[in-house]
Amino acid sequence: MKKNIISxxxxxxxxxxxxxxxxxxxxxxxxADDFYFAVRDTNNNFLTVLKSAYFGxxxxxxxxxxxxxxxxxxxxxxxxxxYSIIIIILFAIALSFLVREFLIKIASVKxxxxxxxxxxxxxxxxxxxxxxxxxxxxxxxxxxxxxxLSLLLLIILQKISPHSFTQKNALLFxxxxxxxxxxxxxxxxSLIIVSCLIFFICLHHTFRIKxxxxxFLFLMIVCLAAGAVAILAPGNYQRxxxxxxxxxxxxxxxxxxxxxxxxxxxxxxxxxxxxxxxxIPFFGIPLAEKIKESGKIPFINLKLSVTVYLSLFFLLQLxxxxxxxxxxxxxxxNVIYLYFLLGWFFNLHLALVKYSYKEFISFTSSQKxxxxxxxxxxxxxxxxxxxxxxxxxxxxISGKAKKYETELIERQKLIKLSTSDTCIVKPLxxxxxxxxxxxxxxxxxxAEFWNNEGYSKYFGKSFVITxxxxxxxxxxxxxxxxxxxxxxxKIFESKSQK
Numbered sequence: 001m002k003k004n005i006i007s008x009x010x011x012x013x014x015x016x017x018x019x020x021x022x023x024x025x026x027x028x029x030x031x032a033d034d035f036y037f038a039v040r041d042t043n044n045n046f047l048t049v050l051k052s053a054y055f056g057x058x059x060x061x062x063x064x065x066x067x068x069x070x071x072x073x074x075x076x077x078x079x080x081x082x083y084s085i086i087i088i089i090l091f092a093i094a095l096s097f098l099v100r101e102f103l104i105k106i107a108s109v110k111x112x113x114x115x116x117x118x119x120x121x122x123x124x125x126x127x128x129x130x131x132x133x134x135x136x137x138x139x140x141x142x143x144x145x146x147x148x149l150s151l152l153l154l155i156i157l158q159k160i161s162p163h164s165f166t167q168k169n170a171l172l173f174x175x176x177x178x179x180x181x182x183x184x185x186x187x188x189x190s191l192i193i194v195s196c197l198i199f200f201i202c203l204h205h206t207f208r209i210k211x212x213x214x215x216f217l218f219l220m221i222v223c224l225a226a227g228a229v230a231i232l233a234p235g236n237y238q239r240x241x242x243x244x245x246x247x248x249x250x251x252x253x254x255x256x257x258x259x260x261x262x263x264x265x266x267x268x269x270x271x272x273x274x275x276x277x278x279x280i281p282f283f284g285i286p287l288a289e290k291i292k293e294s295g296k297i298p299f300i301n302l303k304l305s306v307t308v309y310l311s312l313f314f315l316l317q318l319x320x321x322x323x324x325x326x327x328x329x330x331x332x333x334n335v336i337y338l339y340f341l342l343g344w345f346f347n348l349h350l351a352l353v354k355y356s357y358k359e360f361i362s363f364t365s366s367q368k369x370x371x372x373x374x375x376x377x378x379x380x381x382x383x384x385x386x387x388x389x390x391x392x393x394x395x396x397i398s399g400k401a402k403k404y405e406t407e408l409i410e411r412q413k414l415i416k417l418s419t420s421d422t423c424i425v426k427p428l429x430x431x432x433x434x435x436x437x438x439x440x441x442x443x444x445x446x447a448e449f450w451n452n453e454g455y456s457k458y459f460g461k462s463f464v465i466t467x468x469x470x471x472x473x474x475x476x477x478x479x480x481x482x483x484x485x486x487x488x489x490k491i492f493e494s495k496s497q498k
Contacts, residue, residue, distance in 0.1 A: 021134065
């Protein structure tokens with residue numbers, strides 16, 4: 001009964017998590033590269049764009065293809081909002097199916113949905129940049145699409161029999177190869193994760209039965225070939241020469257990566273640890289006992305798995321510091337955080353299968369008090385006013401998101417009506433942190449005006465610029481205080497009218 005209550009509570013938490021992000025999508029607006037890519041892809045066919053990008057900027061061949069789906073190519077701002085809803089739903093579905101695949105015939109539907117909801121909450125609550133993950137097309141088409149494809153790849157890999165040459169296995173291999181090729185051609189971080197994953201799986205099966213798995217060996221060859229095409233693109237090296245964040249110092253790269261790894265581990269693990277203490281007695285140990293009873297114990301060395309997990313986590317940070325100097329790129333951190341989250345629970349699952357016993361969840365009086373405190377602490381995290389979920393609710397309820405969209409729509413109308421080639425427009429006054437990525441630069445800014453160039457060309461102008469800088473994003477406390485004042489003002493106004 002207690003397990004059912006917890007499962008339903010987690011499912012409710014999943015619904016609570018997703019609702020504000022789906023609702024706020026109706027106010028989403030394009031920004032930054034969205035306009036530049038729309039102009040580029042409108043004026044050139046795919047092969048021309050692919051060649052230009054490959055030799056001049058990036059080896060992300062699959063991402064160049066996905067960018068052709070940019071709704072701004074068709075001037076559809078409505079589709080831009082719908083895309084965000086679709087990407088959120090696809091992510092949630094893919095994650096749920098992944099949990100189902102790993103716990104098939106072990107967990108009930110409620111347990112699968114409960115665990116999936118817990119993971120969805122942890123991802124949305126702590127992901128470094130929600131706007132870059134689900135609302136900025138150029139960002140999520142590069143990174144979040146690769147995340148979803150990676151989840152699908154994990155599902156298919158779980159179905160493959162490593163030493164069987166059946167028709168089903170051949171089809172699964174083909175699908176895996178296509179997914180690997182697409183993921184590797186999306187972004188470099190996903191390239192590293194997928195390539196290392198396939199290598200580790202191939203190594204695991206080879207050592208387990210002293211025989212090379214030809215299927216995973218061929219997959220590894222596919223990854224190497226796709227990786228070579230992506231990494232050796234001349235555009236990558238040209239971009240690194242131009243991007244100032246690139247770090248050529250080995251010492252800075254290693255020390256920076258160690259610092260980032262430690263910092264993110266501490267930052268991300270606190271909430272995940274509390275969630276794990278709920279997962280262990282209500283999901284983890286009961287499922288581990290079922291696995292033991294079924295005899296289908298995973299033949300994966302826990303120490304090796306944890307070592308690979310932590311080593312790859314460090315490698316990702318190493319690459320991040322080397323290429324971007326550790327700068328704040330939320331879209332990259334989103335990918336690393338998803339890896340961190342899933343890897344954590346995968347290794348926790350292995351540990352429970354190996355070390356857990358039913359006696360651990362006897363729920364004595366002292367244990368009830370302990371778990372009661374843990375649940376209370378967990379729900380304090382759930383309703384933390386500063387987490388991404390609370391921020392989405394506040395942005396939606398306070399009207400910030402709606403006003404943000406209204407101001408951008410008014411700006412676009414003024415630009416279209418203007419007869420001048422150069423337009424000076426008002427800056428935004430309200431910014432929704434959930435859906436806002438960046439705005440065009442102002443007269444007072446000294447940085448490059450690359451944002452403005454794509455934006456201006458899209459609306460057929462020589463140059464569009466704001467008359468002053470974009471204001472800082474208000475904190476949730478400030479927003480709630482202002483909302484309270486507005487509500488009080490309306491109450492007093494209605495009373496005075498009576």
